[in-house]
Amino acid sequence: MSRDSESTADSPPALSHRAILHVDMDAFYASVEERDRPELAGKPLVVGGLGPRGVVSTANYAARQFGVHSAMPMARARRLCPQAVYLRPRMDCYREESARIFSLFRRYTPRVEGLSLDEAFLDVSGSLRLFGSAEAIARRIKTDIHETTGLTASVGVAHNKFLAKLASDLQKPDGLVCVPADAVHGFLDPMPIRRLWGIGPRTEPKLKAQGLLTFGQLRRADEAVLRSLLGKRAEHFRRLASGEDDREVVSDSPDKSISHEVTFDTDLTELQEMRAELQHLTDLVAARLRRRQLLARTVVVKIRDPDFRTVTRSRSMPAGTDATQTVYHLARALFDGWRKSHPSTPVRLLGVGVSGLDHHPGPDAEPGETTPMPLDGPDSRPLDALMDSINRRYGGNKIVHGQTLRRRRGDS
Ligand code: TTP
Numbered sequence: 001m002s003r004d005s006e007s008t009a010d011s012p013p014a015l016s017h018r019a020i021l022h023v024d025m026d027a028f029y030a031s032v033e034e035r036d037r038p039e040l041a042g043k044p045l046v047v048g049g050l051g052p053r054g055v056v057s058t059a060n061y062a063a064r065q066f067g068v069h070s071a072m073p074m075a076r077a078r079r080l081c082p083q084a085v086y087l088r089p090r091m092d093c094y095r096e097e098s099a100r101i102f103s104l105f106r107r108y109t110p111r112v113e114g115l116s117l118d119e120a121f122l123d124v125s126g127s128l129r130l131f132g133s134a135e136a137i138a139r140r141i142k143t144d145i146h147e148t149t150g151l152t153a154s155v156g157v158a159h160n161k162f163l164a165k166l167a168s169d170l171q172k173p174d175g176l177v178c179v180p181a182d183a184v185h186g187f188l189d190p191m192p193i194r195r196l197w198g199i200g201p202r203t204e205p206k207l208k209a210q211g212l213l214t215f216g217q218l219r220r221a222d223e224a225v226l227r228s229l230l231g232k233r234a235e236h237f238r239r240l241a242s243g244e245d246d247r248e249v250v251s252d253s254p255d256k257s258i259s260h261e262v263t264f265d266t267d268l269t270e271l272q273e274m275r276a277e278l279q280h281l282t283d284l285v286a287a288r289l290r291r292r293q294l295l296a297r298t299v300v301v302k303i304r305d306p307d308f309r310t311v312t313r314s315r316s317m318p319a320g321t322d323a324t325q326t327v328y329h330l331a332r333a334l335f336d337g338w339r340k341s342h343p344s345t346p347v348r349l350l351g352v353g354v355s356g357l358d359h360h361p362g363p364d365a366e367p368g369e370t371t372p373m374p375l376d377g378p379d380s381r382p383l384d385a386l387m388d389s390i391n392r393r394y395g396g397n398k399i400v401h402g403q404t405l406r407r408r409r410g411d412s
């Protein structure tokens with residue numbers, strides 16, 4: 001946005017050392033559906049519950065022109081826009097896209113605070129020298145997201161969370177709005193007070209009745225008037241309306257563990273079968289690690305015998321990994337260790353898990369960030385990447401390692 005000359009004189013005190021981005025995907029669920037079904041291009045599209053009590057999750061921008069919006073009963077949406085295409089949500093798919101998008105954010109800063117699947121704050125204050133400016137980072141993130149997922153995002157750039165969030169909403173879809181620290185009042189003053197966080201449908205009419213329609217009017221309002229309307233929260237709202245917000249971006253903590261286990265219809269008796277299952281469980285676990293852009297330092301194997309005796313064995317590595325081969329190597333060593341002392345015990349349940357998780361530092365990581373565990377033996381990662389991409393394309397885990405396939409066919 002352009003600099004507002006009127007605002008310079010009474011700008012808020014400079015909290016301008018921070019650089020915060022708010023990134024919000026455009027019509028997220030609907031955009032994923034449109035991307036995956038090109039025949040829907042240009043048509044109104046509504047995603048939500050299709051049962052009699054269904055509610056709209058979101059609508060694409062074409063359907064919004066008919067008044068359809070999130071949280072509206074589906075029946076009303078159908079009355080407003082009978083010609084729209086109606087789809088139920090595919091949450092797994094949106095979660096997967098979300099993980100890909102969040103891993104792109106971490107190329108630029110570890111300080112990422114997710115608000116939902118499609119929305120996050122990023123504190124990029126420490127990355128400005130490397131990338132030039134917060135605006136340059138915002139542009140790169142928009143491009144990365146588009147190239148990686150085919151989807152568009154809107155980004156707000158400012159020196160605090162409140163301003164960044166308001167800014168990301170201003171030019172949706174595919175927007176980019178920067179609010180320089182010396183243009184804050186020019187940006188905020190004309191906004192209607194309902195955009196203030198915490199001003200709900202009950203408070204809004206009371207403020208309006210006193211002639212307080214915009215942020216600017218609230219900012220300049222008489223203290224006693226404001227106090228009578230908003231009580232103890234008066235000062236808080238005046239600060240927000242003035243663009244002051246000193247909350248920090250709180251980085252997300254990664255998941256604590258990932259595991260898969262299976263109880264067999266008939267107990268396994270052959271070592272080869274057990275190893276094939278171990279390989280398959282490892283495939284699932286390692287693929288999930290990579291999807292979430294995580295590295296694991298500890299591998300756990302769980303074994304249950306027909307008498308319900310359950311053993312877990314774990315081992316940690318000096319550094320994290322997401323390579324199937326490395327996880328399998330450890331899982332198999334743990335399993336073989338158990339097998340030595342139980343050479344003829346049938347196996348009722350097998351599980352493979354990983355913990356000690358950390359975000360993958362990504363290809364552009366600074367030295368000193370988490371370094372992946374070096375591989376011993378041949379590098380499985382090209383094959384991992386190929387399997388991931390085929391499985392992503394065709395859904396599920398169609399591609400498996402050779403020994404797993406033999407076991408599934410029952411011809412090992
Ligand atoms: P939003 O970011 O609020 O909405 P949106 O991404 O669909 O559209 P835009 O940001 O361009 O205005 O929410 C993100 C997703 O969360 C949305 O695609 C669907 C889901 N959602 C619900 O399921 N129910 C809701 O009430 C809302 C608001 C969102």
Ligand code: MG
Nearest residue numbers: 024025026118
């Ligand atoms: Mg969104």
